[in-house]
Amino acid sequence: MGKSRSTTLLIAYLLSQNSLLNPRSALDLIRQSRPFAEPNSGFMDQLVLYHNMRCPSTQEALDNHPLYQRWLYQRTVEASVAAGVAPEVSELRFGDEGNATPMNLAAEEGSVDMELGSSEPTTSYRCRRCRTPLATSAYLVPHNPKRSATSQPCAHLHLTPLSWMRSELEQGKLDGRLECPNQKCGQSVGRYAWQGMKCSCGEWVVPGMTLGRGRVDEVKDRPRIGIGGKI
Known part of the structure; x- marks a missing residue:
């Protein structure tokens, strides 16, 4: 005992x-x-x-914390995958809708003051064919690459589900392709797999929502200006 x-x-x-x-x-x-x-x-x-x-010292602080929300979401996904099905439409959570908070762990853990601005530029990811914005670095899901620091960057950008993926994810499939949301483009920009995907670095990421680096352009945005004109 x-x-x-x-x-x-x-x-x-x-x-x-x-x-x-x-x-x-x-x-x-x-x-x-x-x-x-x-x-x-x-x-x-x-x-x-x-x-x-x-x-966190209160239930409210716990329930509203992005890390806890992500943990709950992962448990929901795991339960669905264990049953051999994709999450129900009502269970889908898109990181850029409503009161959802970006899943970038550095921002969640408070290392960046979101009110005063950050000296670290945000990176935007756009469809390489038509330049339609797809995501920013705020919605990247961090993982721990198994390769050494001198290795090439991972071939995949792992994302939290975003609203432009809705029409595909609501079909209830366990995996499939992600296409550019610009209807005049429709370029394949990545893949998804609720059961998880193995990154090129060897790390397994669950669920797997990825953009292929070769399918997107990465654009560094200017740092936000904080109070008093300071960066």
Whole structure:
């Protein structure tokens, strides 16, 4: 008794009280008096998520946090794929609609002050054939390339679902092509697979919503100007 669930609760409490701790160091601290403490892998993953969210203290803060919303969405997708079907139309979540927040983890974790502006330019991705805007770097889904830093960039840009994909994703298929939303163009710009896709770097990304780098142009936008004219 007290090996997994109660240890998880205690780790969460310690994280909320001491910003210098992380889930592993908190577990090591507990093991000094309870050596057999061992949260299961699922609980540890959730503790890492809680720590990355900076330990929200209220249910509202938790529910509204982009990292938590993404985690819930991934669980929904995984449940659908496990049943051999695509997510229901009512479950689809498009990152550029309503109150949705871009899924770029750097912005979510607060490393960029979105009100004062950022010195880091945003990158726009446009159809190479007709120049129709498709996405910006705010909607990229980060992953951990397995290649070394000197390797070529990944051949795929992984995205959160965006509204221009709606007509394709609402067909209920597990995978398929993504075409430029400009009806006069219709160029194939990428692919999707709810069950996930293996990137050219070797990393598996779930769900897989990708643009092919060879099918898009990348345009660096100017940094936004902050208060007082400072960048």
